[in-house]
Each structure stands twice: as C-alpha cells, then as structure tokens.
Amino acid sequence: MATSSDPDRTAVVSGDVRLTTQQLSDLADGGAGIVAGSQASHVAYIGTGGVMLPLLIFASARAGVTFTPINYRLSADGIKTLVARLRDPLVVVDSRYVEELGGPDGLEGVAKRVIVSDDFLSQAADAEPAAEFADPDSVGVVLFTSGTTSQPKAVELTHNNLTSYVTGTVEFGSAEPTDAALICVPPYHIAGVSAALSNLYAGRKMVYLPIFDPEEWVRLIDAEHVTSATVVPTMLDRIVTVLQAGGHRLASLRNLAYGGSKVPLPLVRTALELLPHVGFVNAYGLTETSSTIAVLTPDDHRDAQAAADPAVLRRLGSVGQPVPSIEVQIRDESGVVLPAGQTGELFVRGEQVSGRYTGIGSVLDAEGWFPTRDIATLDEGGYLFIGGRSDDTIIRGGENIAPAELEEVLVEHPHVRDVAVVGVEDPQWGQAIVAVVVPAVGADPDPDELREHVRKSLRGSRTPDRVVFRDELPTNATGKVLRREIVEELRAAPAE
Amino acid sequence: MIKNGTRLASQVCDTQVIVVRSADSLDDLRCGGAPMVELAAERSGELDPAFAEGSVMGKRYVDEAGAEVLVTKAGAGTLAVGETALSLKEAKPLPASD
Numbered sequence: 001m002a003t004s005s006d007p008d009r010t011a012v013v014s015g016d017v018r019l020t021t022q023q024l025s026d027l028a029d030g031g032a033g034i035v036a037g038s039q040a041s042h043v044a045y046i047g048t049g050g051v052m053l054p055l056l057i058f059a060s061a062r063a064g065v066t067f068t069p070i071n072y073r074l075s076a077d078g079i080k081t082l083v084a085r086l087r088d089p090l091v092v093v094d095s096r097y098v099e100e101l102g103g104p105d106g107l108e109g110v111a112k113r114v115i116v117s118d119d120f121l122s123q124a125a126d127a128e129p130a131a132e133f134a135d136p137d138s139v140g141v142v143l144f145t146s147g148t149t150s151q152p153k154a155v156e157l158t159h160n161n162l163t164s165y166v167t168g169t170v171e172f173g174s175a176e177p178t179d180a181a182l183i184c185v186p187p188y189h190i191a192g193v194s195a196a197l198s199n200l201y202a203g204r205k206m207v208y209l210p211i212f213d214p215e216e217w218v219r220l221i222d223a224e225h226v227t228s229a230t231v232v233p234t235m236l237d238r239i240v241t242v243l244q245a246g247g248h249r250l251a252s253l254r255n256l257a258y259g260g261s262k263v264p265l266p267l268v269r270t271a272l273e274l275l276p277h278v279g280f281v282n283a284y285g286l287t288e289t290s291s292t293i294a295v296l297t298p299d300d301h302r303d304a305q306a307a308a309d310p311a312v313l314r315r316l317g318s319v320g321q322p323v324p325s326i327e328v329q330i331r332d333e334s335g336v337v338l339p340a341g342q343t344g345e346l347f348v349r350g351e352q353v354s355g356r357y358t359g360i361g362s363v364l365d366a367e368g369w370f371p372t373r374d375i376a377t378l379d380e381g382g383y384l385f386i387g388g389r390s391d392d393t394i395i396r397g398g399e400n401i402a403p404a405e406l407e408e409v410l411v412e413h414p415h416v417r418d419v420a421v422v423g424v425e426d427p428q429w430g431q432a433i434v435a436v437v438v439p440a441v442g443a444d445p446d447p448d449e450l451r452e453h454v455r456k457s458l459r460g461s462r463t464p465d466r467v468v469f470r471d472e473l474p475t476n477a478t479g480k481v482l483r484r485e486i487v488e489e490l491r492a493a494p495a496e
Numbered sequence: 497m498i499k500n501g502t503r504l505a506s507q508v509c510d511t512q513v514i515v516v517r518s519a520d521s522l523d524d525l526r527c528g529g530a531p532m533v534e535l536a537a538e539r540s541g542e543l544d545p546a547f548a549e550g551s552v553m554g555k556r557y558v559d560e561a562g563a564e565v566l567v568t569k570a571g572a573g574t575l576a577v578g579e580t581a582l583s584l585k586e587a588k589p590l591p592a593s594d
Contacts, residue, residue, distance in 0.1 A: 001568050005553060136501020160501050167516050167566055169590050172554025181592065195594040202592070228592040257593045283593035292593045323590060351500070351517070 002200050005173055011200060013180075013224060014050035014208040021200075024054060027121070029129035031059025034120065036130040040090035040112045042142075044083055045069045046101070047094030048210035049187030052117050054196040056092060059124065061140055061159065064132045065090075068142045068154075069188040073477055076101050082144055084110040085154060085358070092120050136160040141193055142358060143287050146476055154358035155287045157193075164351035165290040166197050168325030175204035182220055182229040184209040189478050191230060191260065191283075194291035204228070214238040218248050225252040230283070232260035232479035237267055237418075243274045250275060255298070259283035260478045262386070262404065264411045264418060265317050272305060284319035284386060286372060289326075290352040294384050296320030311379060317408065318383040326350040328384065329369065330376055343402075345390060346376035375402050392483055394423030396431050399461055403483075406464065409457045410435055415445035420473050420481045421464065424490050435464035436486055438472055445469070498522045503568070504532040507539040511551045511571030519563035521577045527551065528573020547574040549581070557582035 002011070007022035019027070035043055043060040045052060045068070053069065060067035070082050072094070079101065083089060091111040093101065095118060101107060107114050115123075134140065140159040144152040181199045183206055185191040199206045207224045209217055212235055220226060231239065236258050242248065256271070256278050263282070272280060279298025285291045296319055304316035322328050329337050330344040338344045347369040355370040356362045364370050375387035388404035395401070403421035410419045418438040423431035435454075439445050447467035455463045468490070474482040498504075502515045506527035513532070515522060525532045529544025551557070553570040559577045564585065567575075575582040 001554065004569065133503065136499065163501065163514075164516070167556065169593070171587055171589060172566075174589065175592075185594075191594050198592075198594055204592070230594050255592050257591070259593070279591060281591045281593050295590055295593055297591050324588065 001172065002203065006203060009177070009203065010205050012051050012054060012206050012208070014210070017051050019051065024058070024200075026129075027055055027124045028058035028062055029131050030124035030127040031055055031120065032062035032130040032132070033127035034115070034123055035059055035063035035065050035090060036132075037127070038090045038113045040065060040088050042086040042089040043067045044086055044089040044091045044111070045093075045117075045187065046072050046079060046091065046097055047117055047187070048072060049192060050208040050210045052092070052094075052121070053187045053192060053208075054200065054206070055121070055124070057141070057193065057196055061134050062131045064134045064138070066139045066142055068144070069192065070144065071146075071186070071188045071477075072097055076106070080107065080110055082152065083107060086142070088112040090115065092117055134159050136163070143188065143190055143193070145287055146478065146480060153360065155354060156356045156358055157290050157354050161290045161352050161354045162193075162197060164325065165194060165292070166201050168350070168352060169292060169323050170198045170202050172201055173203045175199075175202040176227075177203075178225065179203075179227045180205040180207055180224050182207045182209060182217065182224070182226040184212045184217060184235065185230060185232065185260070186477050189260070190285065190287040190291050191478075195230065212238075214242045218242055218250065221250050221253055222248075227252055228255035228257070229253065230257040230259070233258065233263040233267070234475055234479040236263060236271060240267065240271055240274060244270075250278065253278050255279045255281055257281035257283050259285070259292075259319075261480045262388070262407075265408065266411060268316060269305075272301065282319055284384070286374075288354050288370060288372075289348060289350075290354065292323060293326045293348055293350070293352070294319045294322045294328075296383075300383075311381075314385075315379070315381075315383050318379070318385045320384065321382050322348075322384065325352065328378070330378055340378050340380050340382075343375060343377045343387060346372045346374045346384075346386070348372060375404070392422075394421070394431050394433055396423065396426075396433055396461065396465075397429045401433065401462055405458065406433070406435065406454055406462060409454050410437065410450060413445070413450060413453050415440050415443035416450070417441070418473055420483060420486055422483050422487050422490070424487055426465070429465070432465040433463070434490060435467045436473065436490075437467055437469050439469060498525075503535050504565075505535050505537075505539070506530070506571050506573050507533055508541050508543040509571035509573040510569055511567065511573050511575070512569035513551075513557075513565040513575070514568050515564075516556060516566050517562060517564040519559070519561040521559050521561040522563045522565070524578050525563075525565070526576045526578070527571065529576075530573075543573055547576060547581075548572055549574040551575055552584070556585040556587070558585045559583075
C-alpha cells in the first residue's frame with residue numbers, strides 16, 4: 001500500500017542509508033527470497049536495528065516466516081538460550097556481535113543458518129524476490145518479554161493482531177509529506193516493531209537512532225526536521241538534562257510520546273515546561289497487546305495542566321483513555337467487574353490483543369479478555385490509571401500494598417529524583433517496605449522526613465519501614481526498574 | 497463468514513480491499529455492482545453506473561452490521577453490501593504514539 005501511494009518518498013533514514021518506500025519494498029522482496037531460500041521456519045535478528053528492523057519484518061512476512069528480534073544486550077549464553085527456543089531459525093546478526101557470540105560458528109546447533117546483517121542487506125538487493133501473502137492468523141512476530149520477574153515468555157503476535165493495531169490507531173497516509181519520526185526504542189521491544197509498521201502506514205519518514213544518546217537525539221531532531229518521537233522514561237530524563245543545559249528549542253518537534261514504563265510525574269511536568277510547543281503523548285500498552293492500548297493525548301496533558309478541578313488535574317498521571325478498538329474492565333480478585341473509582345486488575349479485549357505464548361497457549365478467558373496483571377483504576381471520565389504490576393505487590397502484615405502508591409507520593413518530595421519501593425522479607429511483618437531513593441541533585445534527604453512525608457498522605461501501615469539511598473536505580477534498556485535486583489541487593493546487605 | 501485479513505478484488509474496477517472486521521453481511525460484498533472475488537479468481541462483468549462513486553485508497557468502509565474493510569487499491573466502483581453502499585469510516589485522529 002505504502003509503495004503504491006508514494007513510491008519515491010523517503011521511508012527510512014538510518015546512519016548513511018536512505019531508502020525510499022519503493023527501495024525498502026524491493027529489498028524486502030529480495031530479503032524474502034533469501035529467507036525462503038534458507039528454508040528456515042523462523043527469522044531471528046540480533047542487532048541494534050535501524051534499517052534492518054523494517055527490512056526483516058517485511059522480508060519475513062513476505063516469506064511467510066515468523067520474525068523474532070532478540071535483545072542484543074543479553075549475554076552470549078542468554079542469546080543462545082532464546083535462539084534455541086525458535087524452530088530452525090535463520091539468524092541475522094550485526095557484525096559487531098558476531099565475535100561475542102563465539103565467531104561464525106558460535107550459533108551452531110541452535111541456528112539453521114547465520115548471516116551477517118550487512119551481507120543480508122547487500123544480498124537482498126540481488127536476490128530472486130519472493131512475495132507471498134501470509135495467512136492472517138499465522139504468527140508474524142514472536143517477542144520475548146523482558147523477564148524482569150520471571151523467565152522470558154515468547155509472546156506470539158499474529159499478522160491480524162498487528163494489522164488490527166495499525167488500522168485501529170493510524171489513518172493510512174495521514175502524515176504530512178514533511179513529517180519525520182525519530183525512533184530510538186530497541187528493535188526487540190514491541191514499540192520498535194509497532195513504530196516500523198505504523199510510521200510506514202502513516203507515510204511518515206522513519207529516522208533511526210539505534211544507540212540512544214541524548215545529545216545525538218537532540219541533534220537529529222534538528223538535522224532531520226523530526227516532527228514526532230517516542231522515548232522511554234530513562235531517555236526522557238536524560239533528554240531533559242540536556243535541554244536544561246540550554247541552547248536547544250527542538251523547533252520542528254510537534255509530538256513527543258513517552259511510555260514503556262511509568263514516568264515520574266515531576267519529570268513530565270519539567271518536560272512540559274521546557275517544551276511548551278510540543279504535544280505530549282503518554283502511550284500505554286503491553287507486548288501481548290501489540291503495543292498501545294491507551295493514550296493520554298496532547299489536549300489531555302494541556303487540560304490537566306491548566307485544571308482547577310482536582311479530578312482533571314490528576315489525569316496528568318493517567319495513561320489516558322483506551323484506543324477505540326480496545327475494551328477495558330477492572331476486576332476484583334473474584335472476577336467481579338468494578339465500577340469507576342475502584343482499584344483492581346486490568347483486563348483488555350480487542351483484535352490487537354494476542355495473549356498467546358509459545359509453549360503455554362492462550363491465556364484469554366472464554367470471552368476473549370486478557371488479564372494484564374497490571375493494577376488499575378478508571379475515573380469517572382474513563383481515564384485509566386495504572387498502579388504497577390500485581391506481581392510487585394507487597395504484603396505487609398496481611399495488607400496488600402501497591403509500591404506505585406508510595407512511589408507517587410515520594411517522588412513529589414523536592415529532595416527525591418527517583419524512587420522504587422520494594423518488599424523485603426521480614427520476621428515480624430512477613431514483608432517490610434523499603435523505599436530506595438535516588439536523591440535530587442545536591443540534596444541530602446533525611447529518611448525520617450521522607451517517611452513523615454508519606455505518612456501525611458497515606459495510612460501509617462503504608463509508610464516505608466526503611467529508606468535507603470542509591471545513586472541510581474537499576475533499569476533495563478527500556479527504562480523498567482529491575483525490582484528483583486534491588487531486592488536481591490538489599491537481601492545481600494541488610495544492615496543499613 | 498469471511499475471515500479477517502482476507503483480500504478481495506472488484507471484478508469491474510481496480511478496487512482491492514482487505515477485511516478488517518468480518519460479519520456475515522460481507523458474504524454479499526460488492527463493488528461497482530458486482531460481487532467481490534478472491535484476488536486470483538476470474539473476473540467478468542462491467543461497472544454498473546449506479547455504483548460508480550469510487551473507493552478511496554487507505555480508507556476504511558463500514559456497514560451497519562459492524563463489518564469493516566480497508567481499501568488497499570482504489571477504483572471506480574462503489575463498495576456495497578447487496579445494494580446498500582458502505583459508508584466511509586470517520587476516524588477520530590489519534591496522536592502518533594510510536
């Protein structure tokens with residue numbers, strides 16, 4: 001479709017590579033020929049992305065083969081373990097990771113064939129093309145979850161899931177000819193996959209920044225006249241630091257989307273103040289839902305910022321309203337659907353929702369609802385508030401405590417830059433509440449003052465038993481706080 | 497019922513669609529007055545001037561039964577279920593989120 005609409009439009013900019021829609025399509029046809037010729041049942045990609053990501057997504061689809069981008073930051077053993085879970089894969093790997101994986105034969109035994117990314121790119125230009133139309137119910141993409149709380153699960157997304165997401169949230173060719181998106185989310189994250197699909201569908205030039213760097217991000221916004229971008233919380237934090245140093249206006253930028261995990265509210269406010277001409281978008285979604293299922297729009301941000309009504313003001317901390325093609329329910333532990341204002345587990349339903357894992361099967365209930373395992377509340381206006389993962393719930397003295405509730409209070413303290421609240425084993429309470437605080441620059445917060453700050457807003461039983469200080473929180477590349485690491489570290493050094 | 501993701505072509509113009517949301521009504525999906533067929537199927541007939549309003553590339557069309565098709569190639573014919581024309585789906589634009 002994109003090819004027939006405007007074949008000569010620049011579709012991808014990635015380092016020195018610039019491709020029109022037609023060139024990308026031709027390369028994908030040739031790439032499909034390579035994939036089909038390898039007789040692989042799966043294509044795996046180990047690398048930083050850029051042009052390789054849209055190319056391999058479409059080449060795999062046109063060969064009727066499932067595609068899996070793998071986290072290149074994992075150890076060689078970690079990567080091999082994941083590749084071994086795929087059936088007869090053709091593995092495409094960036095040259096810089098070949099050595100780490102033990103040289104050209106390093107993947108022997110787990111891969112059917114290995115090809116270096118640059119070779120795939122050059123061979124795709126000459127290969128005998130293939131262009132099959134995949135069965136809509138076949139699995140187009142398998143993504144491994146980040147596995148912050150358990151072993152990575154292999155999420156299966158069908159072509160129908162992915163296209164439903166795109167057609168449900170994006171109008172074809174709706175971008176202006178001068179629009180450009182800056183993409184810096186990693187290729188193995190659902191946002192990386194959805195960015196390649198939705199921007200091509202919208203007719204928006206995709207500018208890739210495979211290895212995130214805040215200065216380079218700012219430079220590319222100006223150099224490529226970027227009009228929209230998506231960042232995860234840790235990236236937003238680093239960009240704000242660069243902007244605060246001064247000298248950048250990001251004049252071309254119209255939309256800045258953030259998501260991936262919870263962004264501290266003070267950081268959102270600072271970003272809004274620094275970039276008054278930019279429309280901010282908070283996007284919420286899961287791998288299992290083929291990306292975004294709820295959006296807090298630029299207008300929502302402005303309304304909340306200007307609101308006198310506390311209910312509207314609060315929405316700055318929400319993930320907005322569900323997209324039109326998604327239904328949501330909040331249920332209690334016994335499965336009863338809760339009304340607005342009450343907190344429970346978020347269930348979602350829609351064509352873009354997969355809820356299916358390799359080796360586990362579908363976890364959808366009989367009516368097609370997917371349990372997100374996220375704690376959530378809807379307000380009277382239908383705005384969705386996410387209160388963290390139910391797996392992270394602390395049980396202290398028989399009371400269930402959502403860490404997010406304490407974190408939202410603590411991060412508003414002027415001496416707190418970032419915070420994670422976790423439960424650690426405790427002989428008296430079962431679990432004790434520990435707040436791990438990253439102090440604001442130049443601040444030296446007093447633990448008792450922070451505990452008092454929480455006690456004033458929440459019940460006494462929700463006050464941290466201990467407050468400890470760290471220079472930073474451990475996060476993965478997409479900004480998710482690694483709570484398990486924090487707990488293990490606290491357990492190893494309990495006396496503080 | 498036709499499966500979501502099925503691609504269909506007009507027999508009498510260039511229109512091609514993909515089924516986004518199926519319903520039983522699509523069993524009688526027509527374009528330009530003639531039944532739509534699988535891409536590889538043989539085609540015959542002529543455009544009916546009463547159904548020649550055209551289809552627009554990239555737009556979604558819906559009927560009252562909740563069926564939805566996406567035009568992947570524009571053509572001269574009107575999309576219809578039986579003799580009732582499909583209507584253009586007006587989508588509330590969402591901001592770019594990825």
